[in-house]
Amino acid sequence: MTTTIPPSQRLVSLFAQSPCWMIHPLAAEMHYSIPSVRRFLADIGYYSSFTHNGGWYTLRSIPRFGKNGLWFYHDIGFSRAGTLTKTLIALITASPAGMSAEMLGETLRCRCHGVLVNLWRKGKIQRQKIGRCQVYFAADPHKAESQRQVLTTRNLPEIRFSAEIAVLVLAEFIRSPDSSFEQLAEKISRSKNVTVSARQIEQLFDQHGLKKTMLTAVPVLSKH
Known part of the structure; x- marks a missing residue:
């Protein structure tokens, strides 16, 4: 008699083999439709990557996030905050002195200038030119002012007078x-x-x- 393995158990087994999957290979391996696999993932709990347009998945139990809320598997990035948009807002808000686009790109290991500009235009973050850099601050005025005060006391080598x-x-x-x-x-x-x-x-x-x-x-x- 053949024992049928429950989908959730099969899913966990596949992620034990590889911590990150894209949805199409995962559905093919499980022999279920993509909507069904998404439902199984939702039942167990998962993160989608903030890199690669959110195309990679991992189970919530797998990442070991750093202090900045990020976890990487090779070039695939996951964030406790979720999407790239939410991650940028979280990093900028948590920063004691704001962050430049270059700093954010290095931290996230991906290009994010376009997303930053859109967030700024929508009022989700503040932006100010400081030296040769565009530095992004929290949307909250009180937090942003505190960040600016901290920044002005720092002697940052990348911020020089033009x-x-x-x-x-x-x-x-x-x-x-x-x-x-x-x-x-x-x-x-x-x-x-x-x-x-x-x-x-x-x-x-x-x-x-x-x-x-x-x-x-x-x-x-x-x-x-």
């Missing part, structure tokens, strides 16, 4: 020669929608051998 921003700094100083570095940073960040820190401005002056007393005679910074 010549255009350096000119803005010097032009603002010429208009307000009595302003401190902190006051300059606040004025520029508020009026130009470009976040800079007092430390960055001080480094700019040091880099070009400038002193405050010299700057009223310096109309622009050479764009070398």
Whole structure:
């Protein structure tokens, strides 16, 4: 007498052989229709990948997520948050100082610029140009402000002044020669929608051998 293996047991057995499956090979291996296999997956519990357009599946019991809520099997990425959209929002919101598109791409091991732009346009996240980077912040204004404050205290090597921003700094100083570095940073960040820190401005002056007393005679910074 042949014993029929329950679909759920067969499913678990297949995932024991390989932790990740695409739906068509999985359905073929189980000899069930795709809708039936999706139902079996839902009954047991599963994650779909945030990479490969969500085309890979794994059982909920399999991933060992890191502190950032991510788990990778080779180049296949899974997230505790779910989809790529939800994962981006979760990572950006949890970040103490926001994240650039480059940082997010490296973390997720996939291109995500287009999704980030769509999220920003829909108001799901905030975006601001800082130095040469577009940095993304949480949608919540209070959280975003906290992230910006943390970011301005950091000396991040990837956030450097472009010549255009350096000119803005010097032009603002010429208009307000009595302003401190902190006051300059606040004025520029508020009026130009470009976040800079007092430390960055001080480094700019040091880099070009400038002193405050010299700057009223310096109309622009050479764009070398």
